[in-house]
Amino acid sequence: MKRSVMDVTLNIKPIFIGFEHLYYYEGPCRMAGGDAIQPGFDEIVQGKMYKGFMANIEKYLSDEKFNLLKPSTTKGFDDWAISDEMFETLLVDECNTDVYLVFSNFGANTILEEFCTRTEKPIIMNPTKSFAALSAVASYGVGADIIPCFDWPEVVHNMALLRAQKCISTAKLLLAPRFGGTKAVAGGNDTFNNLLEVTEKIGTRFRYINVHELMDQMKPLTEDGNHTTPGRKTPNITEDERKALEKMADEIMAGAEPCIIDKQYVINSLIAWKQVQKNMDLYDCSGFVAPCPDACSTRRLNQIQFTFCFTHSLNLEQGFASACEYDVTAAVVMLLLMAVSGKSAFMGNTLPVVATEGRIEWPPHIDEAEVPDDITYEDAKHLYTTLHSTPCRHLRGIQEAADKYALRHFAYDQGFGAIQRHEFNNDKGQIITYCRISQDLKQMLIGTGEIAFGVGYDTDNCNGGFVFKVSDSREVFKKQMQFGLHLPIVYGDYADDLVFIAKRMGLEPVVDKIGE
Amino acid sequence: MKQEAKKKLLESQKMAAAEVAAIKDARRNGLLTRDEVRRRLYNYVLAKYLLNARDAAGTEIASLAAQSLAKAMRIDKELIGNADKPATCDGASSVDMKQALLIVAIQKEFDVKLDGIEAAFADTTDDLADLVWAKLC
Numbered sequence: 028m029k030r031s032v033m034d035v036t037l038n039i040k041p042i043f044i045g046f047e048h049l050y051y052y053e054g055p056c057r058m059a060g061g062d063a064i065q066p067g068f069d070e071i072v073q074g075k076m077y078k079g080f081m082a083n084i085e086k087y088l089s090d091e092k093f094n095l096l097k098p099s100t101t102k103g104f105d106d107w108a109i110s111d112e113m114f115e116t117l118l119v120d121e122c123n124t125d126v127y128l129v130f131s132n133f134g135a136n137t138i139l140e141e142f143c144t145r146t147e148k149p150i151i152m153n154p155t156k157s158f159a160a161l162s163a164v165a166s167y168g169v170g171a172d173i174i175p176c177f178d179w180p181e182v183v184h185n186m187a188l189l190r191a192q193k194c195i196s197t198a199k200l201l202l203a204p205r206f207g208g209t210k211a212v213a214g215g216n217d218t219f220n221n222l223l224e225v226t227e228k229i230g231t232r233f234r235y236i237n238v239h240e241l242m243d244q245m246k247p248l249t250e251d252g253n254h255t256t257p258g259r260k261t262p263n264i265t266e267d268e269r270k271a272l273e274k275m276a277d278e279i280m281a282g283a284e285p286c287i288i289d290k291q292y293v294i295n296s297l298i299a300w301k302q303v304q305k306n307m308d309l310y311d312c313s314g315f316v317a318p319c320p321d322a323c324s325t326r327r328l329n330q331i332q333f334t335f336c337f338t339h340s341l342n343l344e345q346g347f348a349s350a351c352e353y354d355v356t357a358a359v360v361m362l363l364l365m366a367v368s369g370k371s372a373f374m375g376n377t378l379p380v381v382a383t384e385g386r387i388e389w390p391p392h393i394d395e396a397e398v399p400d401d402i403t404y405e406d407a408k409h410l411y412t413t414l415h416s417t418p419c420r421h422l423r424g425i426q427e428a429a430d431k432y433a434l435r436h437f438a439y440d441q442g443f444g445a446i447q448r449h450e451f452n453n454d455k456g457q458i459i460t461y462c463r464i465s466q467d468l469k470q471m472l473i474g475t476g477e478i479a480f481g482v483g484y485d486t487d488n489c490n491g492g493f494v495f496k497v498s499d500s501r502e503v504f505k506k507q508m509q510f511g512l513h514l515p516i517v518y519g520d521y522a523d524d525l526v527f528i529a530k531r532m533g534l535e536p537v538v539d540k541i542g543e
Numbered sequence: 544m545k546q547e548a549k550k551k552l553l554e555s556q557k558m559a560a561a562e563v564a565a566i567k568d569a570r571r572n573g574l575l576t577r578d579e580v581r582r583r584l585y586n587y588v589l590a591k592y593l594l595n596a597r598d599a600a601g602t603e604i605a606s607l608a609a610q611s612l613a614k615a616m617r618i619d620k621e622l623i624g625n626a627d628k629p630a631t632c633d634g635a636s637s638v639d640m641k642q643a644l645l646i647v648a649i650q651k652e653f654d655v656k657l658d659g660i661e662a663a664f665a666d667t668t669d670d671l672a673d674l675v676w677a678k679l680c
Contacts, residue, residue: 062647071643072635074663
């Protein structure tokens with residue numbers, strides 16, 4: 028089954044480790060007197076602590092994005108005995124657990140230490156006024172994955188980030204190559220060098236469908252099968268599906284402001300999207316990567332009269348990654364950005380505005396007529412551009428109301444290839460976060476900017492996007508040169524969150540924040 | 544002033560003991576009911592916490608414990624959380640400790656052995672009374 032970033036839940040396993048004194052005695056580790064140091068008293072106090080722990084979990088972690096597993100408890104005594112049974116109890120859900128949330132009482136340190144080193148899953152300690160969080164330091168020192176959290180809001184935040192990491196570490200992406208599976212011949216050649224290493228380091232896995240087979244599926248299956256898979260039953264578009272897409276085309280066209288494309292071409296693009304979705308569903312995928320130039324040069328896009336642009340827009344608005352030009356890196360990063368933010372991502376050719384020798388050089392496809400008159404030479408030193416036809420209606424939130432949009436066409440002459448346009452001029456001042464992972468999986472570029480003005484709303488082809496302010500375009504460019512052309516973007520400032528995740532994935536964050 | 548406090552303490556102890564005795568008598572005579580245990584245990588808790596029924600804020604044990612502490616410390620009940628420092632290395636508060644001591648006292652005086660965790664999870668005096676009732680009936 029296909030899986031959007033919105034479908035992923037984090038499995039949280041609460042653990043409570045108690046500690047009780049078996050006898051009455053006083054000394055340097057007993058902090059009370061009377062009934063409070065009699066056998067049995069500790070159990071009641073621990074019960075109160077456990078109750079408070081569970082109440083906080085209920086209060087802070089009751090969210091559909093979190094799946095709370097049944098808590099496991101054990102307790103130690105002042106004879107310091109440890110048994111395997113304790114850990115069998117605590118680790119009973121190890122396979123289903125994504126993160127342990129642990130409350131360990133003073134005195135149970137040795138049990139906590141061994142528990143932490145018996146699992147490779149991350150551990151977050153109960154943060155409330157307790158020595159327990161710091162008692163996990165011993166385990167951290169021997170390699171346990173302890174995530175420090177100062178208070179409950181930070182527990183919630185870090186849980187959300189772990190969920191985001193899970194979104195990509197357990198994701199499968201559908202790749203549709205024409206030639207090799209790792210890189211296209213033309214297009215996003217700055218993508219990952221080695222997809223096996225991606226799986227090893229980040230976790231994302233890859234599924235494949237040859238782009239010719241995918242395109243063959245865009246017409247109803249005949250008894251003979253498709254040209255590329257004769258006699259084989261394949262999930263081609265059906266007449267019923269086509270009818271449903273015709274209705275969908277009517278609705279999408281009616282909502283567009285303006286709609287400048289013929290219905291037949293919208294349907295063609297919707298069929299491509301539907302087939303991508305069906306194949307994602309077959310292969311349990313969370314995203315799709317199209318080999319735009321490699322596919323274009325087959326001349327079959329021209330023959331069938333479609334492009335994959337609209338596939339990207341529709342995928343992205345549902346929280347599925349969808350990348351152009353066989354840019355696998357962009358797809359992984361878009362998935363991450365959407366998982367962190369809950370907003371649809373955008374990817375484009377991202378280039379600096381070059382202010383040099385007293386003149387401003389705007390990147391190709393920027394119509395200078397759209398540039399505001401008050402942009403100065405000094406302003407231009409802090410401007411960047413990003414352009415493509417992958418915007419969607421949910422840049423402000425996948426579950427938020429859809430934004431207004433235009434529908435146009437990619438092909439200038441023949442008018443095919445549905446593309447969506449977003450009026451970025453309505454979002455001036457919006458803070459954005461851009462991100463990309465290096466080809467060699469060693470670094471993650473993380474930056475923030477601010478939308479200055481939109482471009483290309485009234486144009487066809489691959490020209491929609493915006494100009495955004497950065498700290499210093501020369502500096503950002505030098506950093507970008509280590510990463511690649513496409514810098515996926517999401518609305519909002521998620522730089523610190525991405526730094527957190529980058530470090531967890533063993534990537535060195537390369538950060539460039541506007542205003543710093 | 545000291546004499547008055549001592550007198551009040553003794554009175555409370557007598558009242559608590561009377562509730563215990565009443566429950567034990569009723570049990571001996573086969574007249575004990577769940578409602579009776581609930582009613583008398585509530586009175587018992589008020590006596591233990593030096594509260595009277597008129598001022599007591601409901602049946603929630605934590606709230607009664609906080610009210611009792613506030614009264615003893617002569618501050619507003621709502622400020623107890625600020626004034627109260629953890630009483631153990633685990634971070635248990637004085638309110639937690641007061642409730643735990645109450646449960647220990649109930650076990651001793653009613654001659655019952657309650658499950659510590661179960662008793663700690665009791666929210667109200669009725670919940671606690673039901674645990675006692677389950678042991679007595």
